[in-house]
Amino acid sequence: MEWRDTGILLSTRKHGETSVILEVFTPDHGRHLGVMKGGTSRKMVPHLQPGAQLDLRWSARLEEHMGAFRAEPERARAHLAMANRLMLSGLNAVLALLSFSLPEREPHVPLYRRSESLLDLMGQPDLWPLAYLRWEMSLLEDLGFALDLASCAVTGGTEDLIYVSPKTGRAVSRSGAGDWAPRLLPLPPVLLGQGEASNTEIVQALGTTGHFFEHHLAPNLGDDPVPEARARFIDQLSRRAE
Known part of the structure; x- marks a missing residue:
């Protein structure tokens, strides 16, 4: 089995003396893991930073x-994120949420495109x-927890919409x-x-979007809580707002 794809590097972890396990998000093969030999070398380490865009070739004897x-x-x-604490926390939040939320090897092409576009905006703090907020809404929608904000759930009207049902x-x-x-x-109006x-x-x-991550998405995935990286990003954004 073999395929080639582009992908966003979500994380790495050491495997043996010289190899690493890459966790990537690709358009056609979803969130995917694999071993990369020589990943701890001086040549490769600078390129295997979180958020990097990689040209990937995957192979295995059997698909599973x-x-x-x-x-x-x-x-x-990563260099764009390192220059700005808000961007660094934002990058960590995006990668952590993708790793947390996405099933392995299931394509999510529209979400991948939005994620790639969001990360390419990192030089524009x-x-x-706002782009991150839109991305969170897309992530919820892609995983089956979309917010329906077009009209009132009670009256059917479209005026003076100021609440969201938590259920x-x-x-x-x-x-x-x-x-x-x-x-x-x-x-808030920005959600509209x-x-x-x-x-x-x-x-x-x-x-508001966080409620649906914590009380709808996370319980659907298992026992793990929403990654702390999201809360750290919101804390940084709150400080900037103040």
């Missing part, structure tokens, strides 16, 4: 085996927080909320693609 990777660098991204992910209007308002999640999308509002929106 972990297999082996050969990798050539296409472009690096002013644009990145269904549907929008709720002020009039439709009634006595249930204290139990609902906030729906409206307003100035300040960092303060983005942080509030990430609190």
Whole structure:
């Protein structure tokens, strides 16, 4: 068995004396692991940094085996993250969420394209927080937990939508909320693609998307909690907003 694909490097871990296990996200083969011989060499270590874009060749005797990777660098991204604490925490959040959320070897082509585009924006920290929020919404949608914010779940109206149902992910209007308002999640305008999308509002929106990661997605995947890297990024963004 053999294939060739491009991919985003999610993580590495040492395997034996000179090899590493690569965890990558590719458009056609999804999240995939494999052993790379010589991955600890001086030649390869600078290229095997989190977020790097790699040209990958995978081979194995049988499809179900972990297999082996050969990798050539296409472009690096870590240097952009290292120059900015917000970007570094953001990069870690994206890679951790992909590793946490995606099943192995299942293609998610639209999500891959969005992830690649998001990471390619790392040199533009002013644009990145909003792009990250949009990416989180795409991740939830791709995994079956999309927010439905087009109309009120109670009245069917499209005006004055200010809440999100924590159970269904549907929008709720002020009039439709009634006595249930204290139990609902906030729906800031940025989630509707409206307003100035300040960092303060983005942080509030990430609190809403975070509910669905913590209470819907994570329980569906098993016992592990949402990666702490996400919380660290939001903390950095909150400080920037202040």
